[in-house]
Amino acid sequence: MGTGVVNIENQQFLLGPNQGILFRPRIPHEYHPLDQKNWKTAFLSFDGTLCEELAQYLGLKDFLYIDRISPEIMAFIPEIFHDFISSNTVSLPDQSVEIYKFIMLLHQNNVFKDLHSNATHITLPIVNYISDHYSEKVSNEQLSKITSYSVTYQNRVFKKAFDITPLEYLTNYRMKKAKEFLLTHPEWEINTIGNKVGFHNISHFISQFKKTYHTTPTKFRRFI
Template structure:
């Protein structure tokens, strides 16, 4: 049941306070919440998480303003700092002795003040099974990196940043996956963007791929995603560029631009600065 703790002496922008997998989870009650962003995902068994309003204390009484979530295998929850919560193995409460095994991570770093903006300032977010598979792989990689290269704080910072990107991406998708409009029009377009963002794709081509007009796709996409197709594509490309700028620290900016679908490096720099408030070079210097 491995668990690792980040170095208190490291000064990286994104750091693990803790990370672990295959953890036999015990019951936890936190009346004051946890001081950091805290992610918990079911690996085996079933967990039950109750999140309370920040304005309420956790007690033995049944609270009206609370949310109880069942975490099946592959499902996770990200809880914001200082949000009261509790969780336990649902199997035990139902008379079943099967363990509840979890994967988890808690996040800190010199950029911690910006995490609330990154996660849209909500109290908690649920992570579905599809995204959970990606998060699980990222947590497993971080655990292995702690085993093999625990002194490489820059690499571990990149591991941490990668997990946070996965979680923030899911937290911004506040849709109903069972909605037929989402299934027919939105999901295929998102999949196409994530598979082909390197290519020269347009909103019209994406609309044609799901057999609707560009205007109709724009209206439905904005309803579900709170942004246009073009904005989603641009944001996805820029987030990929952030990863590449940190992972490939010696690769030229114009090459990074090409890697994420921009044939014009000047246009890439303009869009990067528009979304982040800094140039790609400034972003790289800030984090490396």
């Protein structure tokens, strides 16, 4: 509640309700209430072997100002914040899973915020379709039917907005879901996870995972 001022790297931000800043450790900053009025804040800090990779995933340089958050994040934060500060603190693996979910929500929030308004009618249906059908076979032709534009045009617009093609976005999304499943479902076999993210050839799945993350799914699971 309330509004405050945050100074970071010679920049000043007003931080009001449903806004926030994510920044790396040891980045000098200061903050105070606006006009000395009441300002209630909360913070979450975390570290771990995947932090650098997650920071790159978010496009985080030194800090990331979030001026508007999605309803999903608004619902998620109070729930997980209560769990973290309660006397029944969740286990460290569970905390890692929740933080990973939070990062995924932040990424999705930024993706939708950064879409060019004149391209949303093309990019948004593609993003939504992929998030709902990533486990299935997806082709440019299918996406073209969703957008009602030619494959060439829709791909050009999508790449301008995301710097990758729709099918490259699909592959990246599948890999991120695979990592999520490796974290959240330790009981699932690697083959099961591959199938759930749209790879029905286990060798192809392992090869793509290694190409993306420079390790195999099995080694990634051991690492965490």
